[in-house]
Amino acid sequence: MRMLNRLSIFGMILAALVLVGTWIVTSVIASGAQLVQRVEPSDASALFADVSPGTPIGSPQMLIIRDPNAFLEGQGPEGSRLVNETYLRENEIYPLQLVTIQFFRNIIMFVAGLGLVLLWGVWWWTGRQTVSTVQQIKAA
Numbered sequence: 001m002r003m004l005n006r007l008s009i010f011g012m013i014l015a016a017l018v019l020v021g022t023w024i025v026t027s028v029i030a031s032g033a034q035l036v037q038r039v040e041p042s043d044a045s046a047l048f049a050d051v052s053p054g055t056p057i058g059s060p061q062m063l064i065i066r067d068p069n070a071f072l073e074g075q076g077p078e079g080s081r082l083v084n085e086t087y088l089r090e091n092e093i094y095p096l097q098l099v100t101i102q103f104f105r106n107i108i109m110f111v112a113g114l115g116l117v118l119l120w121g122v123w124w125w126t127g128r129q130t131v132s133t134v135q136q137i138k139a140a
Helices: 002-030 043-047 085-090 100-140
Strands: 034-041 054-064 069-075 080-085
Touching: 002 100, 034 043, 054 100, 080 085
Parallel strands: 034 080
Antiparallel strands: 034 054, 069 080
16 A cells, blocks of 8 residues: 555656646746737739739638748738748648637646546545554554
């Protein structure tokens, strides 16, 4: 029982570290997210500055793009930054969606929290068993 008690304490510490570490790491990664509109540039936009920068792809999304050369001049809908889709494809840059980071963060934190609660239950149960055994030995 003592070994199981110690292992549960170790597991609780590890689960707590995973909870805190996941929160910190995802916060640092998510800080680079920007509202972005992906655009397929057209040749006409290079000739005339008044014309739109190209054909928008999808709707504006929160993406993480670290390469400053991928961004175009101007702003898209909702104040989003414009990103050159051709540049992304040619340089094999795959933007990371903030929603994806949040999804995996939530899964990891749920599993770590659940593990923390379950290991606390094991620790509590083994502690009660140890006390019960000691009381039985004293009574005999």
